[in-house]
Amino acid sequence: MSETHQEVTQEPALDRDCTTLSRHVLQQLQSFAPDAQDLSSLMNRIALAGKLISRHLSRAGLMEGVLGFTGGVNVQGESVKKMDLYANQVFISVFKQSGLVCRLASEEMEKPYYIPENCPIGRYTLLYDPIDGSSNVDINLNVGSIFSIRQQEGIDEDGSAKDLLQSGRKQLAAGYILYGPSTMLVYSIGRGVHAFTLDPSLGEFILFSENIKVPEHGPIYSVNEGNFWQWSESIRSYIRYVHRHEGYTARYSGALVGDFHRILFQGGVFMYPGTEKKPEGKLRLLYETAPLAFLMEQAGGRASTGTQEIMDVIPDRLHARTPFIVGSKEDVALVKSFIQEGERQEKDQK
Secondary structure (H helix, E strand, O other), rough: OOOOOOOOOOOOOOOOOHOOOHHHHHHHHHHOOOHHHHHHHHHHHHHHHHHHHHHHOOEEEEEEOOEEEEEOOOOOOEEHHHHHHHHHHHHHHHHHHHEEEEEEOOOOOOOOEOOOOOOOOOOOOEEEEEEEEEHHHHHHOEEEEEEEEEEEOOOOOOOOOHHHHOOOHHHHEEEHHHHHHHHOEEEEEEOOEEEEEEEEOEEEEEEEEEOOOOOOOOOEEEHHHHHHHOHHHHHHHHHHHHHOOOOOOOOOOHHHHHHHHHHHHEEEEEEEEEOOOOOOEEEEEEEEHHHHHHHHHHOOEEEEEOOOOOOOOOOOOOEEEEEEEEEOHHHHHHHHHHHHHHHHHHHHHH
């Protein structure tokens, strides 16, 4: 009598493949209470905006009205790319339907955009940079979107949004969407940093990496060295230091989200310091540096202006700017040591 041997195949583990963004948020909060449902819904809306922008970017060059400038300027006095305008409108359209967000504040708009039909119920504000690094769009390089969620405080009767002029510690959630070879969404609700990849076949962001930790030290320094002679002597001294020592590698793409993403996963430091003429720097606190600082602190890194932690900076206006030094703890501390030494020397000379 012959025995029949059946090949036993191990059932594949599907749990990882089924961990969508909305499910992950609820798991993080360990709750299905209304507040948890709200955050999950808000993240779903951000994900939808990311999908729409990703699809539009993938057709750049095939459709009219995607590449190039609009001919207008934004509140910052910068030329507006067509993709900037499109992405900003996407976020507005998506959150008009949310019922949760009362205001949207964007780098591209002078004042917040109010959604009256949401305001009786919606107590949240979305702050965002719709397309960061938009100059890269026309040459098919990485770009991204940055977002932050805050609770609305008060009723904001005069439309001044003064309750937003608080430190980054008031953020409920923050993250970014990176549009590259794949589209990735990275977020935190104050319980670690987690990354998701958009699966086009499913139309879902699927968990890619959980509880990301930035290395204590990394080999990369990321900064636009074309501004070398516009920086303070302390920043120039740091650059001379890394030039003289082995183990450092320069990486800079001109798109904040892409450069930050590299530092988050590989370690090192990203810098956008102020200049002698503009010591406040270029990057906006509410829309760029505070959300990314929130992520970096959650990943075990640091974010500083050079003299103050980014998360503790209180803006005096919606479009306030800050210098930005962010990354691995040891690398940020090293940059700060050069700044402190520069300040000490200045005091000694007086």
